[in-house]
Amino acid sequence: MLEIKDLNVAYGKVPVIWDLSLKIDSEAVGLFGPNGAGKTTLINCILGLIRPVSGTINFEGQNIVGMETHKIARLGIALVPQERELFPLMSVEENLKAGAAYIPHARNHIVDSMNFVFTIFPVLKERLSQKAGTMSGGEQRMLAVGRALMARPKLLILDEPSVGLQPSIVIEMFAKLRQIKNEGVAILLTEQNVKQGLKVIDRGYVIENGRIVLEDESKDLAQNEHVKKAYLGV
Ligand SMILES: Nc1ncnc2c1ncn2[C@@H]1O[C@H](COP(=O)(O)OP(=O)(O)OP(=O)(O)O)[C@@H](O)[C@H]1O
Ligand SMILES: [Mg+2]
Structure with missing residues (x-):
């Protein structure tokens, strides 16, 4: 459905995303990482709000880099923004x-x-x-x-859907996202709440300082030592 290859993004001369590759099929995919890692920047690139320095973003077989945002939306990508x-x-x-x-x-x-x-x-x-x-x-x-x-949308992108919500509402919200995915809408979500995020996704990526440092099935990420130490507090 969506395939990003070797994406490099900079604000002016300052690089913020380095050689990033990521793929989403008919599944729920997580993008986890701390403040400033580049999550929103990546989403803005997918939506055509920021033009990458290099790399390709293929959606349903066509490269959407350089395409206007409203056209990308018409192809079937919808965003729930961070604010x-x-x-x-x-x-x-x-x-x-x-x-x-x-x-x-x-x-x-x-x-x-x-x-x-x-x-x-x-x-x-x-x-x-x-x-x-x-x-x-x-x-x-x-x-x-x-x-x-x-x-x-064929692909629903959510930028930190749990931010500012109390824990019981986060659980409810993520159950809804699971339901949406089961109805056939692919999902990409960014999260700092990795513990809850892992429960809703099939597969996930960890992004740190603009680079993907880990990619795995949800259950394996939950067992990963780096994820446990840096994001799950165990
Ligand atoms: N418009 C901008 N101009 C210059 N630098 C920017 C701009 N937007 C973001 N940045 C920088 O790019 C980097 C990535 O920011 P981004 O907002 O993508 O991070 P994030 O992972 O979404 O963080 P958060 O979890 O806080 O939302 C940060 O260092 C940030 O300061
Ligand atoms: Mg962000």
């Missing part, structure tokens, strides 16, 4: 509809897509007219995921 994800003064319903607005094939399936979102997040159906900004942090994050799903 400022919603229109706070707009209702839940308006926020959901906005998720489909710029995607022609999604615009024709708004009712179906909303029903799909409600099967995953029933709470949103009860809150359709509530202003997004008045919802709890957990509800807002679920709405942000719902809005991204309205674009009918």
Whole structure:
């Protein structure tokens, strides 16, 4: 589905991602790493918001490097960003509809897509007219995921979906992501919460200082000595 090869990214003359390669099939993939490792930078490259210095990003067989963001979105990649994800003064319903607005094939399936979102997040159906900004942090994050799903993505990218949520909501959120993946949507998520993140993914990468230092199945990452020491506190 998505294959990144030998990606190098710099801000001005400062390199931040080095020779990075990564692959996502129909699966949930994690990208774990500390603050400043380059997780958001990589996501911004996939979405066409930053142009890499070199390397290729193939999505469904075509190189999307240099393609405009709205065209990449139309190919089937949706993002739940790290922050400022919603229109706070707009209702839940308006926020959901906005998720489909710029995607022609999604615009024709708004009712179906909303029903799909409600099967995953029933709470949103009860809150359709509530202003997004008045919802709890957990509800807002679920709405942000719902809005991204309205674009009918093949690949859903989430940048640190657990940030700022209390532990019980993190567990609930990750169970929802598992459900979404089982419905056939591939997932790439970045996380600093490696312990919970490992439970939701099939396979994961560890990125440190802009380089992939580890790549493995979820269960093997959980047993890896470096992961245990640096990220799991055991
Ligand atoms: N617009 C920018 N201009 C210059 N440097 C930047 C810019 N954005 C990010 N950086 C730098 O690039 C590096 C990677 O940042 P990035 O935001 O990708 O990290 P991250 O892994 O997402 O971190 P976090 O977990 O804190 O979100 C950092 O050293 C950061 O300071
Ligand atoms: Mg980030």
